[in-house]
Amino acid sequence: MRKNLLILMALTLIFAVFAAGCGTKPQASDTPSNAAGGAVKEEPKKTLKIGATAGPYSDMVSKAIKPIMEKKGYTIEVVEFNDYVQPNKALANGSLNANLFQHVLYLKKFAEDNKLDLKELISVPTAPMGLYSKKFKSVDEIKEGSTLTIANDPANLARSLVLLQDIGLVKIKKDVDPAKASEKDIEDNPKKLNIKPLEAAQLPRTVDSSDLALVPGNFALAAKMDLTSALKLENMAENYRNVLVVNTKDVDTQLGKDLKETIQSKQFEQIIDEQFKGFSKPEWMKGK
Incomplete structure (x- = not known):
């Protein structure tokens, strides 16, 4: 009886070792591999x-x-x-x-x-900058002393002055750095416009409250304004x-x-x- 028990234990040990050896056999993997057998790294997003x-x-x-x-x-x-x-x-x-x-x-x-x-x-x-008004239907109708709101930031102020000069409402000094131009650089204001610089984001709201407003295109569109309703759109320089x-x-x-x-x-x-x-x-x- 003791001999049989020893034989049974020996067989069990042999089977366990054999099973363990089989478990080390390489299995198919879901990880992509290259030709040399190494895992391929996916390109990160x-x-x-x-x-x-x-x-x-x-x-x-x-x-x-x-x-x-x-x-x-x-x-x-x-x-x-x-x-x-x-x-x-x-x-x-x-x-x-x-x-x-x-x-x-x-x-x-x-x-x-x-x-x-x-x-x-x-x-x-x-989007081009535009001159908008609820009081005037054309540039020719603009009256002396009219209130005009324009952007006060360097990105838009110079554009405003160039547009006003293009349509003959102001004349700016020669050789002015366009990136630094301000209302102080206006040399001639024949209609004596009352120019009020404001934050650009506020300009669409001033179309109703002022005589004229120069509104950058992005803020005009954000306020659901029609670009084609402007008295004048800028001839945009590159x-x-x-x-x-x-x-x-x-x-x-x-x-x-x-x-x-x-x-x-x-x-x-x-x-x-x-x-x-x-x-x-x-x-x-x-x-x-």
């Missing part, structure tokens, strides 16, 4: 944060840039801002990968003043068109190339034509 002012330019990122970039494998988060200071600072400190809200003159001045290494990547279709901006170190990276390729694509222009009517296209797009 590239998450980008693009800042834009609330309104048409955050819409442009969401509707025209985001879907095309997502086809390239990116995940896009749109970050909205209500001022012209934080988007550049957020880009410079790495909180954003790109931003869309400013023209190149403002970018260069802001970057110089704040010692930021930022660079424009490409210009985009831009350096006043909005630009997509990145950190200078990213201009020649794959990110920079993909963003530029996206804006130059036929799909991007088609979305602009369908959903951003009235936007003034940059010269590079007109010449395609």
Whole structure:
């Protein structure tokens, strides 16, 4: 009996060792492998944060840039801002990968003043600034002493003065730096307009309360204003068109190339034509 028990124990031990040996046999794996037998690492999703002012330019990122970039494998988060200071600072400190809200003159001045290494990547279709009024139906009807509200920030103030000069309402001093121009640089004001600089976001509300209001296109659209109802729309210079901006170190990276390729694509222009009517296209797009 004791002998049989020893034999049974021995067989059990042998079986356990055999089973353990079988358990070490390589099994099929769900992990992709390369030809050498090593696991293939999947390319991580590239998450980008693009800042834009609330309104048409955050819409442009969401509707025209985001879907095309997502086809390239990116995940896009749109970050909205209500001022012209934080988007550049957020880009410079790495909180954003790109931003869309400013023209190149403002970018260069802001970057110089704040010692930021930022660079424009490409210009985009831009909503033109317009002169609006509920009291006058044409520029010729504007009366002497009329109240005019304009933007007080450098990004829009110079554009306002250039537009007023183009239609003969003011004359600005020669050789004025357009990035620094202010109402103090007005040399002649033949209709003695009472000019009141305000924050750009407030300007749409002044169309009803003032005689005239010069409203940047993005704020006009955000307030559901019809661009074609303006007494006059600006003849936009190329350096006043909005630009997509990145950190200078990213201009020649794959990110920079993909963003530029996206804006130059036929799909991007088609979305602009369908959903951003009235936007003034940059010269590079007109010449395609």
